[in-house]
Amino acid sequence: MTIDWQAFTPWTSLLGGALIGLAAAAFVLLNGRIAGISGIVGGLLTPKKGDAGWRLAFVGGMITAPLFWLLASSLPVIQIDAGFPMLVVAGLVVGVSTRFGAGCTSGHGVCGISRLSPRSLIATGAFMLSGFATVFIIRHLSGGL
Numbered sequence: 001m002t003i004d005w006q007a008f009t010p011w012t013s014l015l016g017g018a019l020i021g022l023a024a025a026a027f028v029l030l031n032g033r034i035a036g037i038s039g040i041v042g043g044l045l046t047p048k049k050g051d052a053g054w055r056l057a058f059v060g061g062m063i064t065a066p067l068f069w070l071l072a073s074s075l076p077v078i079q080i081d082a083g084f085p086m087l088v089v090a091g092l093v094v095g096v097s098t099r100f101g102a103g104c105t106s107g108h109g110v111c112g113i114s115r116l117s118p119r120s121l122i123a124t125g126a127f128m129l130s131g132f133a134t135v136f137i138i139r140h141l142s143g144g145l
Contacts, residue, residue: 020110021110021114023035024110024111024114025114028111031054034103034107034111034112035058035106035107035110035111036103036104036106036107036108036111037062037104037106037107038095038098038099038103038104038106038107039103039104039107040055040058040059041055041059043055044056044059101123101126102119102123103120103123105124105127107120108120108123108124108127109124109127112124
């Protein structure tokens with residue numbers, strides 16, 4: 001195993017993680033809601049009166065954040081090795097899984113674990129194990145599809 005020292009960015013990663021934690025804590029303290037993306041976006045699909053404004057602002061912030069990043073630096077190069085059909089299937093699997101799992105990785109992994117939620121601890125463990133198994137199968141058992 002080798003480390004790509006050019007891509008190794010512990011300080012910016014630490015800062016990014018701290019900002020995510022701070023934002024999630026502020027969101028729950030100010031709004032009394034968990035900053036889980038699937039729940040926020042899902043609430044836009046079946047809006048309740050007076051509930052869409054903050055959800056649109058949250059999603060709008062996620063969409064415009066890269067534009068603010070461009071003021072300080074260039075965006076990282078994104079390389080997607082999967083074809084469009086595989087991306088559609090992956091997106092559908094993730095969407096269905098967040099409904100079955102009662103939340104997504106951001107809701108369970110960031111917000112739920114910080115609240116010591118047993119359900120979130122189990123869900124995040126399942127996410128991680130699924131990821132480990134997928135990488136192992138694709139890289140080691142199937143010859144690197």
